[in-house]
Every structure is written in C-alpha cells, then in structure tokens.
C-alpha cells in the first residue's frame with residue numbers, strides 16, 4: 260500500500276495542507292491567498308494514536324462521533340525538562356475533512372504508516388506497580404497519568420500491584436509470559452532491578468544457559484522493559500530518557516522506542532549472580548545504601564541524610580581491584596563526549612557485539628579463576644585503600660548528579676567505567692563528590708582514576724575478610740537487640756517486618772561489620788557492595804559486562820539544549836527526526 264497522501268484539511272475555520280509522506284506527517288496552514296503559514300512536522304514514528312471523530316482524553320476519554328473528523332495524537336516536546344533531556348507531552352489536533360471517504364482514507368493511511376515505521380509498538384504489556392517506592396505514589400501515577408495514554412494507544416495492560424519484594428522478579432521467572440510485548444515497572448531502580456533479574460534469568464533458563472557461569476555469553480532478552488519513574492533515585496530512567504517524568508516515559512513506551520542497554524553480571528565464588536546497569540559501588544556508595552535502609556521512612560531524602568552521615572564517618576577500605584581494559588581506540592571515559600539519542604559509538608558497537616555470522620560465542624574461554632584470554636587483552640591489577648570503587652555501565656545520571664557518575668559512559672557499547680577513588684583527606688573526597696553536582700570534571704583529581712573496562716574482579720586482601728568474618732561471628736552471638744535491629748534493616752529485598760525473626764543470613768553477615776560500625780562507632784574494615792540499590796551478600800566478586808543484553812522502551816537522552824536553541828519549531832522536529840532515523 261502506498262502510504263503517501265495529501266489533501267486539504269480544516270482545523271476550525273483554518274485551512275491546512277496536510278501531507279503524509281510515509282516517514283512524516285505535516286500540516287501547513289494556508290491563508291486565503293494560498294500562501295503557506297506555519298508548518299508542524301511530526302515523524303510518523305511519533306504519532307501516538309489516530310482516532311475517528313473529535314476525541315478528548317482529559318479529564319476522561321470522550322468522543323464526538325462526527326463522520327468527517329479525525330483526531331491525531333502525537334509527541335510534542337516541551338521545554339520544561341531542565342538543561343538535559345526533553346519532556347514529552349501528548350499533542351492533539353482535530354481535523355475536519357471534505358468527506359467521510361477522505362476521512363477514512365486519512366485514518367487508514369496514518370495507521371498503516373504507524374505499523375510500518377514503528378514495528379515495536381507494544382500491544383500487550385505486563386505492568387508491575389510498587390506501591391511503596393519513592394513517595395508511595397506509584398498507583399496514583401499509573402492510574403491517573405499512564406493508563407489513559409495506554410488506553411488511547413490501544414495497549415492492553417495486565418497490572419499487578421506488588422505485595423512483597425521480589426514478586427515481580429519471581430513472576431517473570433516462573434509465570435506464563437506468552438502474548439506480552441513488554442514488561443513495565445512503576446517504581447524506582449530497585450523495581451527495575453527486579454524486572455532485569457527476572458527477564459535475564461528467564462531468558463537464560465529458556466536458552467538452557469547457566470547464568471551463574473561468568474564464562475557464558477548470555478542471551479539477549481526478547482521482551483522490552485518500560486520504566487514509569489516512581490522511585491527515589493530513578494537513575495535508570497534519568498540516564499536513558501533524560502528526564503524523570505511518567506508521561507514522557509509512557510509516550511516512549513507507546514511509540515515502541517527501543518534502547519539497548521549493557522548489563523554487568525556480578526558473580527561470587529559460590530556461583531550466585533546479580534545484575535547491575537547503573538551503580539555497582541563498594542565503600543562510600545555501599546555504606547550510604549546500608550545506612551539509608553534504616554531511614555526508609557524519610558523517602559528519597561534518606562540518601563541525602565545517609566550520604567552526610569557516611570561522609571562524616573570518613574571511611575576508606577582496602578581492596579584488590581583487577582580489570583580488563585576495553586579497546587582504547589573505540590572510546591574513552593575522559594573523551595568529553597556524551598551518549599545521546601542516536602549515539603554513533605553505541606551504533607558501531609551493535610555491529611561489533613552482534614556480527615552477522617557469529618554465534619556470539621563465549622567471550623571468555625575459561626571459568627571464574629582463569630577469566631582471561633590472550634585475545635581479550637591483559638588484566639591490570641591495583642591494590643590499596645579506596646574511598647570507593649564504582650563500576651557503571653552507563654553515565655548513571657540522576658537528579659543528584661545531572662551528568663552522572665561517569666558523564667561520557669555509553670548505554671550500549673559493551674563496556675563499563677571503573678572509577679577508583681583512592682583514600683584521600685576528607686576535603687578532597689568532598690570535592691570529588693561535589694563535582695558530581697556540577698559540570699566540573701570529577702576525574703580531574705590526583706586521587707581519582709577512571710578506566711573503560713570489559714570485566715572487573717574485586718577482593719579484600721587476604722587476612723582482612725577472614726578477620727572480619729571472625730568478628731562477625733563474635734558479634735552474631737553477642738549483639739543486643741538494638742544492634743540486631745540495625746543489622747536487620749539492611750536487606751531491602753526482604754520484607755522488613757519479618758527480618759527480626761530470621762536467622763543470620765550470609766547477606767546480613769556481609770553487612771554486619773559496616774552496620775555495627777555505625778551503631779557501635781566501631782570502624783569496619785570491610786564495606787558492602789551497592790548493586791543498583793541492593794546490598795550484595797558477598798564482597799569478593801567477578802564482573803563481566805554483557806553488551807546490549809536488554810532493551811528498554813527509550814531512545815537515550817535527546818539533546819535538549821540543541822533542540823531548544825534551534826530557532827524554528829521545524830528545526831526542532833527535524834533534529835528529532837534525524838535522531839530517530841539514526
């Protein structure tokens with residue numbers, strides 16, 4: 260079917276020349292002397308819906324069914340998104356045609372163009388709402404802002420309001436997912452992490468792969484993930500969309516945007532595996548998370564409070580870090596570039612990560628203990644005392660840090676950035692932290708190193724861990740109720756009210772030294788790992804970055820400044836089109 264169409268259409272008493280070229284739909288106001296006035300140009304891929312009649316969706320959906328009218332809903336960019344990223348809003352235009360036949364022609368052509376140009380639009384979604392995430396507004400956000408948009412776009416959603424932690428993960432691991440195009444979480448990074456673990460685990464199960472084996476090349480997940488932000492940090496949303504805004508995210512889902520994402524698998528010696536996309540952090544960030552769990556009642560502010568408490572406790576930790584550098588010719592964490600929508604580094608990586616003929620065989624021929632091959636390069640090893648050791652697969656930008664932990668990191672290049680902050684005086688470390696809140700380079704400090712890597716190993720120098728665990732053993736039989744409560748609140752993936760009755764698990768043992776440090780003012784020598792907001796039950800780890808393992812309903816950050824600066828609205832839309840075509 261030829262998707263092109265051109266005719267006169269009316270909006271009120273104004274005449275427009277409307278043109279559908281297949282890729283774009285544009286309408287130009289024409290004056291009485293047939294001169295062109297203002298043009299609006301919308302990529303077909305950004306049309307959210309086409310309806311017969313004059314349709315409103317707010318305050319609730321209403322249709323005035325006139326047989327010569329139709330309504331087009333589309334993505335409209337708005338300037339309120341701060342300096343990075345753009346807010347998306349639902350634009351609406353109601354056209355009148357000269358005849359019903361013409362109206363039917365327009366709706367048919369537009370719908371056919373949508374199908375052709377955005378084939379990943381979801382029809383059926385599985386939605387998990389965490390009613391306790393962030394400011395506890397997940398349900399309200401979904402029902403008032405998102406559900407009406409999904410309905411308009413003809414998406415049917417199966418909604419589950421979670422009743423316990425890990426319910427979403429377990430559902431994805433075990434239940435029938437037939438018929439769903441994607442999975443959506445309404446919550447924060449912890450909720451996203453549940454979906455990530457569920458989908459990756461399910462995909463490997465179905466492919467017959469052992470996900471616990473760091474040598475295995477994991478299978479990319481077939482279902483897309485959508486994030487409706489309703490959490491505390493919402494880093495994954497911020498770093499992949501550029502703004503934390505439920506309507507913007509819902510529109511990205513509706514139009515079937517697709518953003519591949521690197522994932523870091525984190526393995527311990529006893530073959531447990533966790534996944535991280537944003538922050539895998541030992542030292543400061545681990546301590547902040549552990550401290551913050553005691554103050555969950557504060558909501559998102561718990562991180563600011565805990566950040567201050569942990570900063571004042573002035574800790575550093577011994578560690579041995581080994582890393583496998585990525586190819587320095589491809590990109591560098593200090594190259595001052597930013598991964599934006601249509602990023603060329605990520606596009607080139609797709610070719611490299613998924614060469615046509617290859618079976619994408621194992622990147623690593625050997626197991627845990629011999630994790631290197633000659634072709635993958637040489638491991639580098641460093642040892643000393645660190646304020647923090649962080650690994651991030653993306654920039655990890657968020658409201659607290661608009662450019663992120665590693666501003667030049669890429670969402671989908673198959674690498675992560677390893678940030679080593681050596682022990683330094685308190686003011687130096689404060690300077691490092693403070694630079695995250697501005698455009699100043701946090702890596703331009705003598706005690707900071709950043710490396711673009713494919714894999715990392717971390718351990719505590721021998722003697723320390725054992726010594727620490729002996730201390731834990733002593734504490735575990737002797738800690739009083741106050742201390743026990745402090746230890747208990749560490750697990751964010753367990754239901755907190757039941758923790759007091761639970762036996763001492765390995766997770767809690769790992770967190771004990773840190774917590775007792777805070778409660779009893781005894782300085783611990785081992786920290787914990789913060790893995791996208793979850794405390795890991797192990798310290799010694801091996802991490803491997805899996806390029807583009809999952810896909811989100813997103814497109815990366817649109818360059819808001821560039822678009823806002825363009826003088827013409829058409830120019831703004833043109834940039835968006837170019838980005839969407841790249």
Ligand SMILES: CCCCCCCCCCCCC/C=C/[C@@H](O)[C@H](COP(=O)(O)O)NC(=O)CCCCC
Pocket residue numbers: 447448449450490491492493494537538544547548562563566655657659660663664689692693695696789790791792793
């Ligand atoms: C003097 C000013 C200091 C400012 C320091 C700013 C550094 C901020 C970097 C934040 C990176 C955040 C990476 C994302 C982490 C999330 O996965 C995790 C869980 O989020 P959620 O599920 O929404 O609760 N959030 C954190 O670990 C919070 C870290 C806050 C550190 C201050």
Ligand SMILES: Nc1ncnc2c1ncn2[C@@H]1O[C@H](COP(=O)(O)OP(=O)(O)O)[C@@H](O)[C@H]1O
Pocket residue numbers: 388389390391392393394421422423424425445446447448449450451453489490491492493751752754792
């Ligand atoms: N119904 C529930 N009750 C308790 N915890 C839950 C529930 N649903 C999800 N969770 C857990 O809550 C944690 C925090 O959720 P999240 O949505 O990320 O909010 P926040 O950003 O405020 O931390 C997640 O790790 C998730 O596993």
Ligand SMILES: [Ca+2]
Pocket residue numbers: 521651652653668669670671672673674675
């Ligand atoms: Ca990356």
